[in-house]
Each structure stands twice: as C-alpha cells, then as structure tokens.
Amino acid sequence: METTVLAIGTKKGLWLATSTDRQNWTLSRPHHLMSEIPSVGIDTRGGRTRILVGMMDWHWGPTVVYSDDLGATWSEPEQGAIKFAESDETALGRIWQLQPDSEDRPGVVWAGCEPISVWKSTDGGQHFELNRGLWDHPHRSEWGAGFGGAAAHTVVPSPVDDTVHVAMSTGGVYRSTDGGQAWEPRNKGISAYFMPDPNPEFGQCVHKIARDSENPQRLYAQNHHGVYRSDDGAETWDSIADGLPADFGFVMLTHPRRGGTAWVIPLKADGERIPPDAKLAVHRTDDAGSTWTRLDNGLPSSEYNAVLRDAAGVDNAEPVGVYFGTRGGSVYASADEGASFTEVAAHLPDVLCVRAAVVVGAEAGVGSP
Template sequence: MASVRVLVGTRKGAFVLSADGARASWNVAGPFFEGWEIYHVKASPVNPERIYASQSSGWFGQIIQRSDDGGATWAPVGNEFTYDGVPGTHQWYDGTPHPWEFARVWHLEPSLRDPDTVFAGVEDAALFKSLDGGENWSELSGLRGHGSGPLWQPGAGGMCLHTIVESPRDPDRLFVAISAAGAFRTDDAGVSWKPINRGLRSGGIPDEDAEVGHCVHRIALHPSNPDVLYMQKHWDVMRSLDAGESWHEVSGDLPTDFGFVIDVHAHEPETVYVVPITSDSVHFPPEGKLRVYRSRTGGNEWEPLSRGLPQSHCYVDVLRDAMAVDSLDECGVYFGTTGGQVYASRDAGDSWEAIVHDLPAVLSVEVQTLA
C-alpha cells in the first residue's frame, strides 16, 4: 500500500510525519536538529530514502544534513558555500552597494534525475550545485554574473534565492526565483541565465515593469506541461504559458492577491492552490479566517476552501516553502503555518484537518508519496 511522508522544517527543528495511504493516522518523528532553524527539508525523487535538510543558525551558521534512510538518521555533509571569484556587490536596502555575503541556505532542490545532484538556493542570492550528495558545493555563477546582479536588492526577509524548479522535460532548463530580483531561467544547465519577468508589475519599485527587481515569492509547475508556470508574487498571482517569456495576471476574484505559497494539483495541471494573506504589512489571513483558494481553471476563478480550517481569530502566516501535494489518486494537499500547525487535505482541498497542532513556526513542508 502506498504511504506518504511529510517533511517539515520549522524554526526549532525538523519533523517527519508519516501515514499510510489512507492518511488518517499520523506518526510524528522529531524534532531533529532541535533548536536549529530548518529552512527546508526535501527528498530525492530518484531515491526517496535520501533526504536533504538545511540547518542554520544566526549564531552558528549553516549545516547541510543528509539522511539515507528516509529521515531516521542523519549526518552532516558539506557546508562550504563560497561565491565564485570576487563576489562583487548588490544593492542594499538604502540603494548603496553592498558586498555579497553568504547567510544561509533557503531551499534545497534534489535533482529529478540523479540522487547525488542537489541544488541549493542561498542568501545572499546565488545558486549552488553539488554532484556528490551535498559533500561539495560550487556556485553556478552565471546567474549572478549575467548582468543584473549588481541591481538586485533584498526583500524584507533578506536577498534570498528561495525557489528552484527543474524542468521535467528538459534537463538543462531550470527556473529560479529571488526576492527581490525576480524570476530567472537557464536553458544550458546553469551556465547562462536570463530574467523572465516580462508582464510582472510591482508597485513597490520605481519602474513598475522593470526587467528585474520584482519580489517573486514562489513558482510552481505541473510536470505534464512544464511550459506553464504559476507564480505567487508579493502582490499578484501570475501565469505564464511560455516558460516565463511572458506573464499575465490570474488573481481574478481572490480576496487579496498577496501571499507566499502556490502549488499545482498532482493530476490536474490547471488546478492551482494559493493561501491569500491580507497584505505585505499584515501577514495573516483576511478577516482572521484561514482559507486556501483553489482554481480549477489555471487562475482567475477561485473558490475558497475552508472546511476544517479555523474561521475565526486565526492570525498565522503560510510561508513560501510551506505547501506541497502528494500524488495519491485522490491528491493530498498540505501546508504549514507560523502557528505550528500542519494541515492536510485528503480530497484535493475540499476538507482539511490539522495533523499536528503545536510545532514551532513552520518554514517548509514537502511531501513524499511512497510506493
């Protein structure tokens, strides 16, 4: 029987939640790395027993952990992230040049094709790659070096490369997103990059439709159609039909189009999920009601999904890496909150239940569907 494993990164450790295919009863393992911030935990799609975790601390720096037994045991691997060459400068909050400084790994993206290959998105924004299971890391410096790097500026959470999406069709194509620089694409395995932000409009920058400078929060795609991208931007939910060459807004009838997460149903490429958050200054759901919104039409027409979610006095946030889907026949949808809940839906979002209530603030949620 199939089973699922939910990998949860929190402010104070990692947790592994597991259940059989019924998804009715959950085993909670953890905390792993207690007291450390776990920005992201993600498993190799090629070898599901191999899981990578980003463990960091403002005091003690960055550690990368790896498990080769499905999260039961862990061992530290390489934590040397050195920018290629002379790092140069980017824009600081006040517009002055600021040297590139490594702070932490926000996102780990194990390759779709090789269990030893894994990408790391870091703050200050850069993309690193390991070919040996995380032991050694080298920067794909064509991203920072393509020309616009000196113009990038941090968002409120820092200047982080937080989203890495590998094309399931083309092994040389990667999409990344950076706050607050925008989205970028490579078609030659990371050697050269180009901004893919045409159609984005951001009120918070001097030139609303600039080539770079947009605070992209998350990008998602469906494997069956990797040219169709969905984006939750700072404000606005966007869609691209041409692999990011152009974007159009699909916020439609959402109550607010600010938010962090976006994800796509495992079996329905046009079914998309977001969690609207009130605004950039009010990071909790509108009216204190936690609602996931689902579009079955690739955006524009959205329905609120609230059954089982708190509908009063709820003031949590759902951060950018904190939503995922499983690929069981009835698609499961999962998200975590800054209040420490992880909610699961066994019916594609129609109803929800908290599978854990009181974890530390959740930073990331990933799901494995195991045979």
C-alpha cells in the same frame, strides 16, 4: 504498504510525521532542536528516500544534512556541502530551497541560497557547486533584499530540457535555457508597484513560482501583490488574480500530474499579513487560473498567522495530498486535494518549510533524534 512522510521544518527544529492513510499521523520528537530549518527536500528517486535538510545552526552556521533512514541517523559533509570560495568575499547566510531534479537526472539537486545564489549537486546533495553564471550576472549588484532577506528562494528545473527558472527576492524571475550557464530576467507583465518604474526588467519581489505538470511552458507566480500565469516559459505573464479574496501571499503549488491545477493561500496585504477577514482558506484552480474555489473544510474559523512560501507542499499520491503549516505552529493535511483538512500538529515553533512524499514499503514511524 505505502507510507506518507511529512517533513516539517520550523524556527526551532525539524519534525517528521508518517501516516498510512493521510488521516492519522505519528509525529516524531524534534530533530536538530533549536536549529532553524528553512528548507527540506525529500528525494525518492532510484528507490531510495533521502531527506535533505538545509539547517541554520546559530553557533556553527548554515549547512546541509541528510538522512537515508527517515531520520534515525543524519550525515553531514565534513567540510560543509555549500561553501563560498574565499575569492567570493562572502559567506553563506541561509539555504532557502533544496530541490531534487527530475527522474532522468539522478543525483542532481539544486539549492537556492542567501546571499542570492544558486548551487547544483550531482551526488544527491552531499556536495554543491556554485552556479557562476548567476553569481557573476551583471544585474547582481542591483538585486535587493526582500523582507526576509536577499535570497534565491525557488529553483524550478524543466523535466523536458535544460531550462531552469529561478525566483528571487528581490530580483524577480530569471531563466536559463542551457542548464544554468547564462541567465536572463523574465518578468514582463509582473508588477513592481513599489518601484519608481512599476514595470522594470528586473527587481520584482516574486514570492514563489511553480511549473505546470503537463505543459512545461506554463508557469504560475505568486508575487508581492499579484498572482500570474505564463504560457510561454516566462516570456510574458498575465494576471489570474480575479476570483481571489486577495492577490498577496507566498504559496504557489501545482498538481504533480494534472495540468491547470494549482493552489494558493491568500493573505490580506503586505501591511496586514493575515488571512482575509482572519479566515484561513486554501484556494484551488482547475482551469489554470480562470476560476478559483475556496477550500476551508477542517480549517480554523479564526486565524491570524501567515503561511510562508515553502511552508506548503503536495505529495504524489492519488488523490494528491496538500499540506501546509502556519507561523503559529499548526500543520494541516488534506488527502483529497484540499477538499478537507485534518490537523497533523499544533503548537510547534514557527513553520518555515513543509514537504511530503509517498514511500513504498516504509514502516509507519520515524527515527528518533
């Protein structure tokens, strides 16, 4: 039996939902209630399901906790999984992303954090080491803070070589071709209209990037105004915003198996962060951004809440499931690649992160907190 596990991180706790048909869902009570959950990673490599949670406790601070039994129990390293050295003269502010690497790198998990930093674990997310190449980069003093803070919010490791791409607000896209030792900005073609030079080497406010599943040299980016594609590993970027109702937004998802397929959720503008005409819709391309299809079957006819960059995800089922949550606390699931949606949950706190995975042999149900 296959069970889909849906993790929903919010401003006030984590909810886990399970389903055997991706239509009917069982929702847990909240885990880590009153702690902010900005990041979740579900690691199904090696036949084990580990739920990794980047948690922000307003008394104890940020940390990583994990569960190997669908939330029945949680573990936390005694000294904390991510911790700056005293010589770095800073402290961890928030864990924005937890990203398991590919199948042939078991145990490797990447973390993107605030202040802008990237960390790497080789033991499944129990302990992380600071990537000194990015932390000591000469550009770091010039990276600014986006509206939500100064963060490395996206880490995209390549499945075929040692290339890693990172996106940050604000700094843009940086690329390493040697597993993270050296980093160079890769933003040519991405506009920074809000800066004196609208085409700088770095400083762009890239909201999210994702890699194509068939062509590892192809990437997609949702920018602070602008939707882009790169076909050369981020050396250059071209606009693919034509056909969308707006080029602002936070979400960028790609299909886990089919090249050229991606999803975005447009918002009207940075000054009015609502769906265009207050009508919530997902837009999908199946030709790498040449055309877009509006998908809103099952979504509310009126919606004034935004969808944040990590409040959306896909699973690995056939057909692929698409999931997202709003800042108004509604969570939606599609079992047909976005053609139709059902509501999984409503009236939750502000949804910050959504992740889904198919677990073979798991029972429909999640552990109680």
